[in-house]
Amino acid sequence: MRKLIRKAQKGDGEAFIELMELHKENMYKVACSYLRSEADIADAMQQTILDSFEKIGTLEQPRYFKTWLIRILINNCNDMLRESKKVLPMDEIREMEWENPQTDLMEFLDTLDSLDEKYRTILILYYVEGFKIREIAQLLKINESTVNSRLQRGRSCYREVLEHSIG
């Protein structure tokens, strides 16, 4: 991947697209943890791809590419949230706006829905992106102990939901 990053930094669009192909699924999952409409998620991803192509020359360390990319995505998601100011509950919105999701996506969204909003992004960054607590704290601009406690709480909430559903 480092080679792709360095090629992309020299302006190789195809190398950059290959990088995006590698990361788009995880980007999508992170965006899902923030945004409630599929169209907003699509816009945030598109903007992130264009922003990161424009700015990739400024990335000093290719090893931080993923953190850097997710930071841009999170900024775009936050911008989108500020613009849309959508306040409807997630379930309702998803039913309205999600277009022909495949079963795997449905299952992912169901799992996400079972988690409280404030734990979703942290759990995605931890389990999907494989970020460390310190990295998540930097990304979300919150302190490490908050990340740690939300991670713990998010896990217990999930267990509680499961236990409740099992009866």
Add this chain to the structure above:
Amino acid sequence: MEYRDRRNDELKERLSTGITLTDTVNEKVEEAYAQIRRQGQAGKVKHYKRPRKTVVLLAACVGVMATSVLVAAATGFFTRDTQMEEDMLTYAFDLDYDLKPGTFEVIAQYIPEGYVEGDTNKYWPEDNWGHGFTLMPILNTADLEREGNKIQENNVENVEHATLSGMEADVITFKEADRYEAPTVIFLFNPQEGYVLEVWGDYNVPQEELVKVADSLTVERIGDAEYDSEEEKARAAEELQQEESLQAEIEEINSRGVAAEHVIPVGTAYTLERENSRKTFTVEEAEITDTLENYDTGNFYDYSLVEPWLLEDGSLRPYTRQHYENDTLLDEETVEQCFLRVKVKVSQELLEGAEDWDREVALDARIQRLGDFQGNSYQWPTDYYQPVPSEHNFLHIDDNCVYLDQPANLEGEERAHSFFWRTMDDGEELEYEIIFVLDKDLSQSNLALSFNAFANPGTAEGIFFSIF
């Protein structure tokens, strides 16, 4: 395993399991890719792409050069072994892990006249935006380890050793630099401080100016860095595996070709079903023509790319193209160009719950050659053509159309991003024309047109209109 751990594992599995992106998201992602390709095509952002294909025919003529230079500093962070085999230059590094890697900051004290800082450590001529030089991020020993303890450059024509900014340096030029508009690359090695610096110069930057830049660098160690832990190395290996598996997936999809039922004739309507809309596309007519008449220059996505090729009578000048088979250069020849005019009808039906997003329609398309028909599928050809880079012919790249007769977004950013997009209301119908540039001798191939509004080949909506 404890109940709690099992649940945590289950949560991890559920969140990290593979998912299929929806068409809406895929469309937006593809649109972003198309913009990136167009920017590269127009040379507006960053121009040069190193020749991505190995030029086997020409390499054979150059001869074989094999040298090995071992530069061993008495003390330092690394020793370097330089190997030149045929046209592949390899620097192999032996690292001293007892010394702590650093982080560094580099500043060029000499900037050629007329160059401005376009981006961090990127300098471009004011009148040739994007075509300058870059001080690449410095590689410390931890970075070198991540690179597999080596740096490689292929297609190398010549390596000139020098001392620049007090460091051992190699000025690298590439084969057929003029033809491929190849860059010049300068590596500077500092084993005492533990870093390698790369100064990358676009083809348009005079080599003597690039050398002056490389000879004016000041580098400061600003902090410490760490070698990757075992955990980080495992993660990198996992990423590499993902990359390989994605590549295998792409190859598998390509090997399936295009199923016969996904190739439909001109005159057939195809409806793109969405939850909130139905968009119906019909290719009404396709015509090859040598000349273009009655066109509006503003309706070309970028007329400045077309103009140099247009003759007074509206026909196109011939150009030199290369023919590759499995990445091997077969031949090079001058060929004539022609236009393919395609008339399309699209209609919009908005359903209950449709939002602004659903009103947008991508009108552009790509034209591709289909290969042999085997079983029930058309195979993708293994050969391909591309203009010789120094021809500056950007009309064929990525097979996109170059003209739309009724663009709605004509100014500034809107033009750059949404030229081929149009907002259409419920019940609205539009008859429009798009124009491609083709190689005349390929115009009678098995050409297939795919709209960018549809999903990729290999998916249920990978529909192609057979043009001839």
